[in-house]
Amino acid sequence: MSTDVKTIPQVEQTAPNGIKLPIYMDNHATTPMDPRVLEEMLPYFMEKFGNAASRNHSFGWAGEEGVETARERVAKLIGATTKEIIFTSGATESDNLAIKGVAEMYKEKGNHIITAVTEHKAVLDTCKRLEKYGYRVTYLPVQKDGLVDLEDLKRAMDDKTILVTIMFANNEIGVLQPVAEIGKLCHERGVIFHTDATQAVGKVPIDVNKQNIDVMSISAHKMYGPKGVGALYVRRKNPRVQLSALIDGGGHERGMRSGTLNVPGIVGLGKACAIASEEMAKEACHLAGLRNRLRDRIMGRLDEVYINGSMEHRLPGNLNISFAYVEGESLLMGINDIAVSSGSACTSATLEPSYVLKALGTGDDLAHSSIRFGIGRFNTEAEIDYVADRVVETVTRLRELSPLYEMAKEGIDLKSVKWAAE
């Protein structure tokens, strides 16, 4: 399981129970590659280095064969056909191609796009750019549990709406949107439905037909594949979706994405999908078990701990918790042998707390106090127990240091205090 992942650039220590430190539990940021994926990729760097577009020699054919096997594997995982898979450099490119490609192609039909406030920046910033070019964008709010209200979506649609883009699973809170219902509403109105499924592919079952998805972004490195490779699913019938290309050139990928194919990367993505097709059901149970164990071991021992987002509609490996009266960055500093993320402003470049948590109606104070745990394929039960212990210990220590915890315990309503901000 850990054949080739020994080179973590920090001093490795060993904790009780033989746990290797630091522990990686930030699998929404990226995942380690599965050794089986690497093994499949390796021949495509040296022996099978050919350009998949070289049609007249065996080097090219070997590359093409690798790519086409991968295309079948990706298609199979999501219930698509091979002609509906376009390889890209990753989900950010896929999101850009989907949104800008649809906007450009269907501009005669309308100029209105609907998305949600909790989308990834790759979607939000793409929509913002289109606004500069005269498109109209509606940013739907989400409910307290992080889900889009279908009634809001219905109301937002008009006869100029050409595209709805709503993510499958959120990267911070792991909340799963009602994708099938959203797709149905879109199809009833002849609107194209794109979903950024970066966090969902390989984690939860996806069937593009059953779930009424027209265009879908896929990334390899969130599912134990390599970085710098992804795919875009583009529906071929009922309805047939057409896209304007972003990158022009040699006409690769049916003209939708020119550029010599990243053959080893694509082979890796394919293998990652093949593994997911085989193991996803079992793995999801395992991850949900670990996640619930972590939740119970933290919440059983600490008061005033809040889960952000729906527990019911959620990725199995995601847990996002706010620890009231403790600031997220200081918590991360205390558990520095564990790699997780925080929604605290102090951990972001913008000095603003997580916009996703704010959209749920979580106060800024609790957004500052949030930690995202991303549990993945290679985490163990012993690691979960260690992480829970370290979190409980650190939160307890920081609360002893927290004037807010002291005030709350004295019965002071923190909302009624007039804070003298800086």
Add this chain to the structure above:
Amino acid sequence: MSYSDKVIDHYNNPRNVGSMDKSSSEVGTGLVGAPECGDVMKLQIKVNQQTGIIEDAKFKTFGCGSAIASSSLATEWVKGKTVDEALAIKNTEIVKELSLPPVKIHCSVLAEDAIRAAIHDWKKKQETSKPVAVAAQ
């Protein structure tokens, strides 16, 4: 974010954590920042009424490691100083001592504010408590 050794030391071993009786006339309390901003500091000083020297200082902070370190350092620095000397402490000195990066300068500003707020509170108490003290004699 990488922290300086001094920030890490204050975070791991914060000095003078705790609370003093805020109703005492010898104690000045400063509470600055706001939970929404991700930083709240409470800094308290205990002043010798005869000498005007700060004999003890305590803090509690909700905030990042740099905020905790800034307030921990502030309590160390004010102890043994007169209130006027303590008022002269500048946030830039805290920045220098802890090697705070530009994005963390606001933590040092908050610590300076906390010192000032605590002294202000103590001074206010002296004004109001004096007539009472005279009457009691």
